Amino acid sequence: MVEQEPAGRRPVEQREFGRLLQGLASEMNQLGHDFAAASGLHATDVQALLAVLRAPDPPGLTPGGLRAQLGLTSGAVTAVLDRLERAGHVHRTRDEHDRRQVHVHYHxxxxxxxxxxxxxxxxxxxxxxxxxxxxxxxxxxxxxxxxTEELAGLREHRRAEPS
Structure with a gap:
C-alpha cells in the first residue's frame, strides 16, 4: 500500500528524491572521511571498521569476509587490518577449533x-x-x-559479473 502525501504537500519528484538520497549519502561519507582524517586512518579503514562493528561478536568477521564486503584484494585487507590493529581499533584472534581461521574484533x-x-x-x-x-x-x-538490501544486492551482483 502506497501512502499518500499529507494534504497541502506536493509529492517528491523522482529526481528530487534521488538528489536527497545522494545528499544524505554524501554527508555521511564526508563524516566518515573526517573521522578517518582525525583518527589518522584511510577512508577504507573506516569502512572496514564499520564492517567489523556490524559483525556478530563472537565470532567476529574473518579477513575473507571483510575482503568480500569491501571488494578488496587479500593484500589490501591485510594492510587495512595491520593499520587498524596498530592504531588500536581492532584485534585479531585465532578460532579455538580451527587455528587457521582468523577473526577480527572491534576493540x-x-x-x-x-x-x-x-x-x-x-x-x-x-x-x-x-x-x-x-x-x-x-x-x-x-x-x-x-x-540497503537492494543496493547490497546490486553491489554483489556487479562484483560477481566477469570483468
Missing part, C-alpha cells in the same frame, strides 16, 4: 572513540526522528532497510 576503546566522534550524529538523528510519528519512523526504517 572496546575504539568503540568508545568512535562513539564520542559520532555522538553528535546520534543526537541529530534523535532530534530529527522526534519530529516524526512512530508510524512515519517505521516507514522510513522500512524504506532504508529495503534500499
Amino acid at each position: 572496546p576503546d575504539a568503540a568508545r572513540i568512535a562513539g564520542e566522534w559520532f555522538a553528535p550524529v546520534a543526537d541529530r538523528t534523535d532530534r530529527v526522528r522526534a519530529e516524526f510519528t512512530p508510524e512515519q519512523v517505521a516507514t522510513v526504517v522500512r524504506f532504508l532497510t529495503r534500499m
Whole structure:
C-alpha cells in the first residue's frame, strides 16, 4: 500500500528524491572521511571498521569476509587490518577449533572513540526522528532497510559479473 502525501504537500519528484538520497549519502561519507582524517586512518579503514562493528561478536568477521564486503584484494585487507590493529581499533584472534581461521574484533576503546566522534550524529538523528510519528519512523526504517538490501544486492551482483 502506497501512502499518500499529507494534504497541502506536493509529492517528491523522482529526481528530487534521488538528489536527497545522494545528499544524505554524501554527508555521511564526508563524516566518515573526517573521522578517518582525525583518527589518522584511510577512508577504507573506516569502512572496514564499520564492517567489523556490524559483525556478530563472537565470532567476529574473518579477513575473507571483510575482503568480500569491501571488494578488496587479500593484500589490501591485510594492510587495512595491520593499520587498524596498530592504531588500536581492532584485534585479531585465532578460532579455538580451527587455528587457521582468523577473526577480527572491534576493540572496546575504539568503540568508545568512535562513539564520542559520532555522538553528535546520534543526537541529530534523535532530534530529527522526534519530529516524526512512530508510524512515519517505521516507514522510513522500512524504506532504508529495503534500499540497503537492494543496493547490497546490486553491489554483489556487479562484483560477481566477469570483468
